[in-house]
Amino acid sequence: MSRAQVAFAVALAAVTLVVTAVGLYVPAKARRGGTTYKGTAGQWAFYAHRVSGFLVFAFLLLHIVDVSLVRWPSLYDDVHRLYGNVLLRLFEVGLLFALLFHAFNGLRIIAVDFFPGAVAKERRLLGAAVGLTVAAGVPAAVVIMWPFVAGR
Amino acid sequence: MTAPSRAKPTQAKPTTERRGFEAWSWLFMRLSGLALVFLALLHFAITHVLNDVVETDYRFVAARWDNPLWQLFDWLLLALALLHGANGARWVVEDNVRRPGAQAAAKAVVYVLSAALLAFGTFTIVTFTPR
Numbered sequence: 001m002s003r004a005q006v007a008f009a010v011a012l013a014a015v016t017l018v019v020t021a022v023g024l025y026v027p028a029k030a031r032r033g034g035t036t037y038k039g040t041a042g043q044w045a046f047y048a049h050r051v052s053g054f055l056v057f058a059f060l061l062l063h064i065v066d067v068s069l070v071r072w073p074s075l076y077d078d079v080h081r082l083y084g085n086v087l088l089r090l091f092e093v094g095l096l097f098a099l100l101f102h103a104f105n106g107l108r109i110i111a112v113d114f115f116p117g118a119v120a121k122e123r124r125l126l127g128a129a130v131g132l133t134v135a136a137g138v139p140a141a142v143v144i145m146w147p148f149v150a151g152r
Numbered sequence: 153m154t155a156p157s158r159a160k161p162t163q164a165k166p167t168t169e170r171r172g173f174e175a176w177s178w179l180f181m182r183l184s185g186l187a188l189v190f191l192a193l194l195h196f197a198i199t200h201v202l203n204d205v206v207e208t209d210y211r212f213v214a215a216r217w218d219n220p221l222w223q224l225f226d227w228l229l230l231a232l233a234l235l236h237g238a239n240g241a242r243w244v245v246e247d248n249v250r251r252p253g254a255q256a257a258a259k260a261v262v263y264v265l266s267a268a269l270l271a272f273g274t275f276t277i278v279t280f281t282p283r
Contacts, residue, residue: 022244029248050244056192057237064230064269068276073210073283084206092200099196106185113182143201 008066008079012091015058023051045126049105052098059095086148093141100137104129177239184236191229214282223277230273238266 001009027047069076082088108125111118118125199208216222241262249255 026244026248050240053237053240054244056233057241060233060237061265061269064234064273064276067213068272070210070213070276070280073214076210076213080209081206083208084204089205092205096196096200099192103189103193107189110182110186140197140201144205147204147206 002078004069004075004079005082008062008082011062011065012059012088015062016091019051019055019058022054026050041123041126045105045108045129048101049109052102052105055095055098056102084147089144089148092144093137096140096144097133097137100133101129104132181236181239184232187228188232188236191225192233195226195229214280217277217280218282223280227274227277230277231270234266234270234273238262241266 027044030043030047066076066079069079083092105126108129111125112122199205203212217226242259245255245258245262249258
């Protein structure tokens with residue numbers, strides 16, 4: 001691996017670590033606090049929304065840097081080649097599910113906030129958000145992992 | 153069961169000015185979120201599903217940014233995603249880092265990183281010249 005590739009891999013590992021730490025800390029803290037944690041589906045949707053959003057944000061910070069390497073084409077291509085690595089592909093699948101859940105759950109939040117009638121259908125809306133995440137995520141995940149599965 | 157989103161924050165905040173900011177921030181998250189559903193999912197679909205990620209090399213980016221509309225698309229995605237993410241990170245910090253000094257420091261990290269990368273990303277898109 002080139003030095004630039006090592007730097008990118010280390011930065012991505014740091015992003016993954018920070019997001020994992022936040023993902024474990026946020027619900028654990030709420031549970032210790034005792035007052036807000038009720039363990040209901042809506043509560044988990046709230047945490048999943050935050051953690052998925054935080055993952056996308058943390059990756060975005062790094063992604064702006066790696067895309068900005070286009071100023072130096074060979075350096076960009078060198079670092080970018082790592083995206084085809086199986087570990088990176090697994091990360092991309094995680095990012096995909098975070099993105100999809102955050103998008104569909106976000107639409108649910110907008111629906112509930114702007115249309116008072118939607119509150120009555122809250123649980124069904126959450127089910128739809130999770131369902132759409134899985135329905136769109138699984139085929140896309142297969143496409144992302146396919147080059148690895150096909151042994152290329 | 154009520155919506156597990158951040159409640160419309162119009163009652164709890166102390167000053168009128170602060171209340172105004174939080175209400176705008178609440179609205180911004182919904183409007184930018186709506187735009188990002190299309191921008192971010194389309195971006196991901198193009199770079200990971202319709203094309204394999206290894207195909208999105210320098211030549212791919214250069215060909216795309218040859219069209220100013222794709223530059224605008226990518227800049228909108230950059231700016232909205234960063235602002236939406238920075239404001240979301242601010243909420244996460246405010247709810248989880250309660251010590252005033254630590255909270256201010258954590259927010260400073262979020263703001264400085266976001267502002268620097270918004271400037272850097274904008275610079276990258278605007279000054280791009282294919283080789």
